[in-house]
Amino acid sequence: MTTVNEAAPPALPARQVRLVVLGALLGVLLSALDQTIVSTALPRVVADVGGIDDLPWVVTVYLLTSMATTPVWGKLADLYGPRGTFATAIGVFLAGSLLCGLAQGIGQLIAFRALQGLGGGGLFALALSIIGAVVPPADRGRYQGAFGAVFGLASVGGPVLGGGLADSLGWRWIFFVNLPVGLVSLATVWTTVRVPRTRRDHRIDVTGVVLILISVTALLLYLNWAGRTHGWTAPGSLALLAIFVVAAVALLAVESRAPEPILPPQLFRVPLVRVGGVFAFLSGFTMFSGVVYLPVYLQEVAGMSAARTGLAMLPLMLGIVATSMGSGMLISARGRYKPLVVTGAFLVLLGTLALTRIGTGTPYLFIGAAGLVFGAGVGLTMQPVITAVQNSVPLQDIGAATGSVNFLQRMGSVVGTALLGSVLSSRVASGMADALSTVFLVAVPFAVLAAVVSMFLVEMRRPAAPGGAPAQPAAEAAGD
Known part of the structure; x- marks a missing residue:
C-alpha cells in the first residue's frame, strides 16, 4: 500500500503562507531566468571580453555546478531547516551574479558563473522544500502549480529580456538584474518562514x-x-x-x-520516488529539446529577432502556464495526479513528433500549435510528480526527496541539451533546418520512454487534511 507523509507542517495564517510562496517563487524565477537569459547576450559578451573558444563554458559551468549541488542543498535543508539554507543559497547566487557583472575577462566570468551555479542549484529545490515544509499536503499541488507557470514565463521572457538588456544597458545587466529580485526573495522568506525543527547530530x-x-x-x-x-x-x-x-x-x-547520504538510498525504495526519479530524468531530457531548440529554429531558420522569437514562443508558454496551474488545482481538489502526468507525457510526445516536421517555409500556425501541445504536456508533468513524491515521504525527508528528484530532472535537461547540441553541431553542415529536425527526432525515443514510465507511476489518494489516515492506492480508494 502506498502511504503519504502524515506529519502536518506547522499551521500558518493564510496571508503568511502567501508571502512565503511569493518569496519562494521569486527564487524560482531567478533560477529559471538564469538558464534562458544568458544565451541571447553571449555575442555581446564575446565582443567585450573576448574568449570565443571558451564561450560554451559560460553556460556549461553554471549547469554543472547547479545540477551537482541540487541534492546537497536538499539534504542541508533537512539538516539545518529550509529558511537558513535558502538564505545561504540565494546569498551565494547573488554574490556570483554581482561578480559576473564585474568580470573583466572570460576566465573570471567562467569562474564566477561556477560560483553563481553553486547557489542556483539550491533555489528551485529549496523553494519546493519550503512549500513542502509550510503547506499542508492537500494544498501543495495548488501552490506548486504556480512554479511551473513561472518556468514557462522565464523560458519565453528570458531570451527577450536578455537581448533587450544587452542591446540597451549592456550585457552586465543580465547579472545585475538578479540583485533586487533576489534581495526581495531573501527578505520575504527570512521574515515569514518559521519552521520548528528538532536538532540532531549530523554529518555532511x-x-x-x-x-x-x-x-x-x-x-x-x-x-x-x-x-x-x-x-x-x-x-x-x-x-x-x-x-x-x-x-x-x-x-x-x-x-x-x-x-547522512546526499542521495539517501532508502528514499528510492519508495515506489513514487524511484519511478518518479526515472520519469523526471526522461521528461527533463525531452522538455529542453523544445524549450532550447525551438527558439534556435525561429531565429536561425525563420529569421526572427530575439524579441519576435519571444512572442512566437507565446503558445508554448501559455500551454505551460495554463496546465501547470490547472494541474495544481486539480491535485488539490481531487488528490490524484497520475492521469495528469500520463496525459502530459503523451502530449509532450505528440508535440515532439510534430516538431520533427518543421523546416524551411513551415507555416507559423503549425509551429504555434505544436508549441502549444508541447507546452501543455510540460505543464502537466513538471510539478505533479514532485508534489506526489513530497507527499510519499516523511516530513523530515522532504528536502532530500525533492532535491534528489529535481537533481535527476536537471540531469536529464543537461544531458539532453548537451547531447542534442552535439547532434546539431554534427548535422549543421547539411543545413540548419534539417539539423534541427534531426535534433527533435533524436528526442522522440526519450519522449516515448517517458510516456511508458509514466504509466508505471503509483497512483494514490491522500487525506484532505494532513495527519489523517494513511493514503490508499487510487484503485482501492476509488474502486476503479
Whole structure:
C-alpha cells in the first residue's frame, strides 16, 4: 500500500503562507531566468571580453555546478531547516551574479558563473522544500502549480529580456538584474518562514558531494567534447566516459554506507520516488529539446529577432502556464495526479513528433500549435510528480526527496541539451533546418520512454487534511 507523509507542517495564517510562496517563487524565477537569459547576450559578451573558444563554458559551468549541488542543498535543508539554507543559497547566487557583472575577462566570468551555479542549484529545490515544509499536503499541488507557470514565463521572457538588456544597458545587466529580485526573495522568506525543527547530530557527506561533481563533470565533458570535437570513440572521450562510470558506481557504494547520504538510498525504495526519479530524468531530457531548440529554429531558420522569437514562443508558454496551474488545482481538489502526468507525457510526445516536421517555409500556425501541445504536456508533468513524491515521504525527508528528484530532472535537461547540441553541431553542415529536425527526432525515443514510465507511476489518494489516515492506492480508494 502506498502511504503519504502524515506529519502536518506547522499551521500558518493564510496571508503568511502567501508571502512565503511569493518569496519562494521569486527564487524560482531567478533560477529559471538564469538558464534562458544568458544565451541571447553571449555575442555581446564575446565582443567585450573576448574568449570565443571558451564561450560554451559560460553556460556549461553554471549547469554543472547547479545540477551537482541540487541534492546537497536538499539534504542541508533537512539538516539545518529550509529558511537558513535558502538564505545561504540565494546569498551565494547573488554574490556570483554581482561578480559576473564585474568580470573583466572570460576566465573570471567562467569562474564566477561556477560560483553563481553553486547557489542556483539550491533555489528551485529549496523553494519546493519550503512549500513542502509550510503547506499542508492537500494544498501543495495548488501552490506548486504556480512554479511551473513561472518556468514557462522565464523560458519565453528570458531570451527577450536578455537581448533587450544587452542591446540597451549592456550585457552586465543580465547579472545585475538578479540583485533586487533576489534581495526581495531573501527578505520575504527570512521574515515569514518559521519552521520548528528538532536538532540532531549530523554529518555532511563530503565524499558523496565530490563523487557527484566528478561523475557529472566527466559526463558533461564527454557529451560536449566527444560529440562536437574529438569523436565519440576517441581514446580521450572513452577515458571521460570511464571516469563517469567509475565515479557513479563509487557514488552508489558510498551512499549506501554514509551516515547522512546526499542521495539517501532508502528514499528510492519508495515506489513514487524511484519511478518518479526515472520519469523526471526522461521528461527533463525531452522538455529542453523544445524549450532550447525551438527558439534556435525561429531565429536561425525563420529569421526572427530575439524579441519576435519571444512572442512566437507565446503558445508554448501559455500551454505551460495554463496546465501547470490547472494541474495544481486539480491535485488539490481531487488528490490524484497520475492521469495528469500520463496525459502530459503523451502530449509532450505528440508535440515532439510534430516538431520533427518543421523546416524551411513551415507555416507559423503549425509551429504555434505544436508549441502549444508541447507546452501543455510540460505543464502537466513538471510539478505533479514532485508534489506526489513530497507527499510519499516523511516530513523530515522532504528536502532530500525533492532535491534528489529535481537533481535527476536537471540531469536529464543537461544531458539532453548537451547531447542534442552535439547532434546539431554534427548535422549543421547539411543545413540548419534539417539539423534541427534531426535534433527533435533524436528526442522522440526519450519522449516515448517517458510516456511508458509514466504509466508505471503509483497512483494514490491522500487525506484532505494532513495527519489523517494513511493514503490508499487510487484503485482501492476509488474502486476503479
